[in-house]
Structure formats: structure tokens, C-alpha cells
Amino acid sequence: MDTLSTSTTAARAPGRPREFEIDAALDKAIVVFSERGYHAASISELKDAMGLAAGSLYKAFKDKKAIFLASFDRYKQVRNALLEAEIAKGENGRDKIARVLHFYAEASQGEMGRRGCLVVGTASELAVTDIDAAERVTRSHARTEALMESLVREGQADGTVGAGIDPIHTSKILVCVMQGMRVMGKTGDTTGQAFLVADTALRLLD
Numbered sequence: 667m668d669t670l671s672t673s674t675t676a677a678r679a680p681g682r683p684r685e686f687e688i689d690a691a692l693d694k695a696i697v698v699f700s701e702r703g704y705h706a707a708s709i710s711e712l713k714d715a716m717g718l719a720a721g722s723l724y725k726a727f728k729d730k731k732a733i734f735l736a737s738f739d740r741y742k743q744v745r746n747a748l749l750e751a752e753i754a755k756g757e758n759g760r761d762k763i764a765r766v767l768h769f770y771a772e773a774s775q776g777e778m779g780r781r782g783c784l785v786v787g788t789a790s791e792l793a794v795t796d797i798d799a800a801e802r803v804t805r806s807h808a809r810t811e812a813l814m815e816s817l818v819r820e821g822q823a824d825g826t827v828g829a830g831i832d833p834i835h836t837s838k839i840l841v842c843v844m845q846g847m848r849v850m851g852k853t854g855d856t857t858g859q860a861f862l863v864a865d866t867a868l869r870l871l872d
Contacts, residue, residue, distance in 0.1 A: 688736075691726075693740065695733055696784060697781065700782050700783070704787075712733055716733075735798055738784060741784045746809075759824055760826035767867055770844040770860070771863065773847075773848065776854070779848075779854060780853075782849075785806045786848050786849060811838060814841055815837035818840075821871060827871045828872050831870070
């Protein structure tokens with residue numbers, strides 16, 4: 667078992683590394699967990715990637731699971747902020763949905779695509795066996811579905827999305843497309859196929 671001690675929550679002991687150091691370290695841990703998965707990632711591999719001295723790592727986290735959960739939360743914080751900034755550029759509901767789909771399509775390309783989505787990886791590897799991971803995946807999916815439903819309704823209100831479509835069911839389909847693009851991206855697609863998928867999904871809004 668990969669542990670730094672016995673607890674699975676981040677410590678709050680005196681001398682904990684500063685927040686910006688932790689964020690930078692977690693960004694590196696995210697790469698390890700995304701590429702390797704939770705079970706394959708070792709504590710020694712994480713320590714090397716995060717660049718924290720052993721004492722600092724011990725003060726900040728008590729075991730591998732604590733590092734993972736903090737990495738998941740950091741991943742969602744960063745990706746949500748980037749997505750919200752992209753949505754803010756949208757001119758109407760349909761345009762905002764297009765930007766979300768293209769955001770996921772872009773993340774499905776090249777190195778980022780091969781690395782994969784931490785949410786998708788967690789759902790497939792841990793959600794069945796770990797309650798903390800399952801709760802995070804559930805919250806993430808619920809948030810994404812609620813976002814897409816709100817954008818569909820916004821599009822219906824401004825006339826850019828068909829009035830006859832079901833916002834709830836359509837939002838679920840769009841989320842499945844978005845997550846599916848991330849899975850497909852694990853093959854390292856660089857041909858732009860994900861963008862074709864995104865544009866095809868937009869036709870659901872007619």
C-alpha cells in the first residue's frame with residue numbers, strides 16, 4: 667500500500683508548504699495520475715514529479731489518496747475556470763454550447779488528449795470502489811449536465827436552439843459526447859476528428 671501515513675486527508679500541520687507551492691506540485695501530480703492512473707502511480711513517482719522535499723510532502727499530505735483527491739479538486743478548479751472564461755466569450759446560447767464542445771475537442775487532441783481526462787479516468791478506475799472518488803465524479807458530472815442544460819435553455823430563450831428539443835435529455839447527450847471525445851483522445855488523435863464530432867453534435871440543437 668502506498669502511504670505516507672495512515673490518514674486519507676490533507677494535513678494542516680504547522681510548516682505546511684505555501685499554497686502556491688502546493689498548487690504547482692498538484693499540477694504535476696495531475697499529469698502523473700492522468701497518464702498512469704491512480705493504482706499505477708507510486709508515491710516515489712509522485713514525489714519526483716511534484717518536486718517537493720519529503721518533509722514538505724509529509725506535512726501537506728498523509729497518503730497517496732490524499733494527494734489524489736487534492737489533485738482531482740485542483741484539476742476541476744483549473745478546468746472549470748478555463749471553461750467559464752471560454753463560455754463568457756459566447757454571443758448566445760448556441761455559441762456558448764459550441765464553445766464548450768470545442769473546448770473538449772481541443773483537450774482531446776495531441777499530448778493533452780493522450781494524457782486523458784482525470785474525471786473520466788477516475789470514473790472508470792475508482793468510482794465503483796472508492797466513495798470519495800465516486801462523490802467527486804458524481805458532482806462533476808452533475809455540474810456539467812446542469813451547465814449544459816442551462817445553456818440549452820438560454821439558447822431556446824434567445825432563439826438559437828430549437829424550441830422543441832428536451833433540454834434535460836439533450837444536455838445528457840452532449841455530456842456523453844464531450845466525455846466520449848476525451849476517451850477517444852487517449853489514442854492521440856491529431857486529425858481534428860473531435861472537432862467534426864463537436865460540430866455534428868451541434869445539430870442536435872436544431
